[in-house]
Amino acid sequence: MSQSSVDDQTCQVGNPAKKNIQIETTPRRVRVRVGGETIADSKEVLLLHERGHLPVYYFPESDVRKDLLSPSVHSTHCPLKGDASYWDIQVDGRVIENAVWSYPQPIPESEAIRGYLAFYWNKVDTWHEEEEEIFVHPRDPYKRVDAIASSRHIEIILNGVKLADSKRPVIVFETGVPVRYYLPKDDIRWELFAPSSLQTSCPYKGTATYLTANIDGQTYDNLVWSYQNPIPEIPKIAGLYAFYNEKVEVYVDGQREAEPKWFRSALDFFNASEV
Template identity: 50%
Template sequence: MSLTLGTGPFSGKSGGTFNFDTSVLKPHTLYFEDSPKRVRVVFNGETVADSRRMKLLHETGLLPVYYFPEADVRAELLEPTDHTTRCPFKGDASYWSVRAGDRIAENAAWSYPEPLEDAPPLAGYIAFYWDKMDAWYEEDEEVTVHPRDPYHRIDVLDSSRHVRISVNGELVAETRRPKILFETSLPPRYYIPPEDVRRELLVPSDSSSECPYKGVASYWSVEAGGETAKDLVWSYPEARRDAQKVEGLLCFFNERVDLEVDGEKQERPKTQWSE
């Protein structure tokens, strides 16, 4: 959902066109850039790394990854391991486990001491597996799921479009007051007031997901047309700053419903959430 994901320009599935022959581009793109943010990573109550000189690596098909200068990582908390991996685009990676107090995160940090010649200048930097650490901070705000991408944007706009949503041939929602969430490299999402949804067709689900930009989502399945469509609807009961205008509203996966906007049936987009 940025430069290298979704329909981003270097994702491999770009939603736009360039004004040059794209065959000059490598099919797998790496972009290594400075980040102006102070970033900290914490494990078992210890700050493992703290830097104001961060780098961010963007790579085709992958989420961005923070890289810390070696000097900004607490070397006494790292234990070298025999584990190695090879990336055909970056080179051979060496690994460390992170030990803090009575806990250890195995092979949680890595670096490329001798990156490939045509790779970015990764030598001298260390990265950490996001989920193996306890907490990440950009400045003094905790960040979850993955780094916030500087090329990712969310706009929530009030709209008077006439939106109708059907599931298995049965009308489930209809509104003329949606809020439309436009998010980088993703289909527009139509958030609908609960009063405009046939909530008797919704079945609460135990599923949840988390987005670093929007928050933690709750889900519902839909029973319509004699069938059950699992986890088709979601809402953010406590939306984060970028998405506060859609807090408490209901949204359906465009990929899995029949969506009409102003009387025109919309094509189902192809994304990771498609059936």
């Protein structure tokens, strides 16, 4: 996902029968850092949920170092929030253009964000919730990730070639994401794979590394991923490997699973990123 698409520049109105915007407080202390400067530090951030978008933190103006911001001529319009104004960040001679936005006169439905500022995630250096660094986007309090050991028989097949066969998967159930089957290395035909240089981050699991398959002379890039050192909240998947269900045939207890009808795979959503 391009950085500009997180908020205003792809703002779309969804089904008016459903709630498009939800704004709520969070008890978490959130900080944003650029270089050696903490540019925002607040215990009173708002978390804005918008249909079709990642959650976004909004900071009270009083908790943002506005002395490190300069107004930009850039502006955008969102029918769900109003007209947005932007600021550049200036730290130690470094200028980050249009990195911060706010809605000085939000529409009534989004009145709660008046006086608050938001940051494009990838335009700043680091984000922290309490004392832990977080990655990619705010962790959604309405999202759940469960990793459950199973005895289901999992077979992975691609173009008639069996790539993996396991009766000891860890199954990851994640809100809004296809079921993923994490398999032990010994249950995968390791001779068909080679390490990829790709690495991605997930706020719920950690940093993933990838494997590329070579089958009958054809290369399948980044077909498999693994969290060798996942975050403490999800230790069960450490050192296991998962295949993109969308790219292979997955058999569970002898029954082929339907291809996931999921509109955001990691490779599309984050320009090569596992979910």
